[in-house]
Amino acid sequence: MSETAETKLQNSIEKIEEAYEYMLAYAAQGRKDEPAEGDASKVPSIRSFLENMFWGIENITLAFSESAQSISNDSAVVESFEHFKTVLANDALAASAVVGMALKVPSLSSQLIDNLNASTHLRCLLTDIFVLDEVLRIHQQKKG
Numbered sequence: 167m168s169e170t171a172e173t174k175l176q177n178s179i180e181k182i183e184e185a186y187e188y189m190l191a192y193a194a195q196g197r198k199d200e201p202a203e204g205d206a207s208k209v210p211s212i213r214s215f216l217e218n219m220f221w222g223i224e225n226i227t228l229a230f231s232e233s234a235q236s237i238s239n240d241s242a243v244v245e246s247f248e249h250f251k252t253v254l255a256n257d258a259l260a261a262s263a264v265v266g267m268a269l270k271v272p273s274l275s276s277q278l279i280d281n282l283n284a285s286t287h288l289r290c291l292l293t294d295i296f297v298l299d300e301v302l303r304i305h306q307q308k309k310g
Contacts, residue, residue, distance in 0.1 A: 171232035175302075178222040178229050179295050185219030186283070186292060188212065193280035200274040212274050216265055223262045223291065227255045230298065237305045254294050260287035 192212045201209050234247040264287050268278060282288060 171229060171236075174225060175229035175233045178226040179299060181218040181222035182226070182291070182295060185215040185222075186288070188215045189279050189283050192274075193276050193283055195276050197276040212279060213269070216269055216274070220262065220265050220269060223258050223265060226295070227251060227258050230254060233302070237302070237309075243305075250294075250298070254291075254298070257287065257291040257294050261285075261291040264288060 188210065189212070192215075200212060231251055234244075234251070237247070238244060264282060264285050268274065268282050271278060
């Protein structure tokens with residue numbers, strides 16, 4: 167697996183997962199408004215987490231495609247990866263639309279983030295990522 171493709175895939179996954187974890191905590195805070203930039207509370211910005219998530223979502227399908235090319239020469243495995251790539255691309259597109267729309271809101275409330283957390287589009291993508299991460303790990307163990 168090419169180092170840059172693997173790194174980009176892992177970075178995409180990490181940014182999505184980190185943002186989701188932060189979103190869960192942010193949603194529980196009951197904020198009506200997003201803290202102002204430079205707020206004295208030194209709370210990490212929900213917006214920066216969402217921007218990182220958006221980047222990860224936008225890059226995950228291509229990164230998976232590039233990484234998957236070197237996993238196996240078995241035609242059945244390659245075909246299954248191609249089918250999964252279609253699912254991943256569709257789920258990433260839907261999640262990207264939801265996260266992108268949230269990023270256009272002038273102030274991110276806990277309620278909005280809670281609804282974003284509950285979005286089936288985002289949850290489908292997260293499940294895809296969990297499966298993908300495990301499948302790639304198993305293939306790497308069998309190769310190494």
